Amino acid sequence: VSGNTLSLYSIVGGDVSLPCNNVIYPNCSSTIWNYGSIEEVHLGRVKKEELNNRADRLSLGSDCSLHVSDVRAEDAGVYICRQFLTEGEPQHGGDAHVHLSVLTMSSSSPVTDIKPDRPVTLRCSLHTLNGTGRCAPAINQDVSLSWQRVDETDTGLIEAGTNLQGDSRYQVxxxxxxxxxxxxxxxxxxxxxxxxCQLTGKVETFLDFTVTFPGTSNAVKLPISHIMLFVTLTVMAAIVTIHTTRSNCPPKALHPQAEEASGIELQVLEE
Structure with a gap:
């Protein structure tokens, strides 16, 4: 909380609930929500006839909080909750302000151009009242952004002005x-x-960008020793099954071509 303003953070595509701290009537019939100068909720009802597609992402909680689903960059800004005892009367009490900041990420290259040996630039920005990547004084002053590399074996932190594990190909x-x-x-x-992209401060949240090269497979690669063990166990199970079946049936001679076709061939692509 900064002064009388509550600061909230969301990632693009997420959901967020903006609390109203000055509710009078529990049924929300006294509640009005403004986004900047635009009235979005009037006496407990979302004004869908004026908000078009944005209204489809808004709803009012049981505590009169404003719920925003599928958050977008343009949702960042100041929301104001106000109370009116009856229609047409002066406002009752003061405003309750909520400042929403939205974390976004973008790539300089389309997905089809993301390939080995090609440069790429990722930008991570916090959308605020002041615009894209522009911190709002006294509201976003305690937050910071950083880049991390995440894989199955380790996590290397990239700090501004340094390179990942001394590798000069990373520039932040x-x-x-x-x-x-x-x-x-x-x-x-x-x-x-x-x-x-990690946001740290009074709150913590992050966005991930996964690099997947076109035409690659996500199939799990087993070590060769595991492959041989699997095949051995499979052959043993097949022998037991064949032996059990044949114990109840008279033996039959296999045609020479059938004997040749019954062999097991394993191809392992060496790394």
């Missing part, structure tokens, strides 16, 4: 506390790796 530019970019040249081992 901190434009402000609310705007940070990551420049790198992708390598083959980056396939299926996550790059995380």
């Amino acid at each position: 530019t901190q434009l402000s506390h609310c705007d940070i970019t990551l420049n790198m040249t992708l390598q083959r081992e980056d396939n299926n790796r996550k790059w995380r």
Whole structure:
């Protein structure tokens, strides 16, 4: 909370509930919600006839909080909850302000151009009352953004102005506390790796960008020793099944071609 303003954070595509701290009537019949100068909720009802598609993402909670689903960058800004005892009368009490900031991420390259040995720039920005990547004084002053590399074995933290594990292919530019970019040249081992934009401060949240090269498979690769063990166990199970079946049936001679076809061939692609 900054002064009389409550600060909330959401990621793009997420859901958020904006609390109203000055409710009079529990049934919300006295509650009005404004987004800036636009009235979005009038005496407990969402004004769908004026808000078009945005109204479909708004709803009022049982405590008169304003719920925003599928949050978008343009949802950032100041929301005001007000109370009116009856229609047409002066406002009762003061305003309850809620400032919503939205974390977004973008890539300089379309998905089809994300390939090994090609450069890519990821931008992570906090959308605030002041615009994209522009911190709002006294509201976003205690937050910061950073880049992380996330994979199955370790997590390396990229801090502004430094390179990941001393690798010069990573370049981080901190434009402000609310705007940070990551420049790198992708390598083959980056396939299926996550790059995380982490927001830290009084609250913590993050967005992930997963690199997946076109035409690659996500199939799990087993070590060769595991493959041989699996095949051995499968052959043993087949022998037991065949032996049990044949104990109840007279033996039959196999045609020479059938004997040749019954062999098991295992092909293992060496790494």
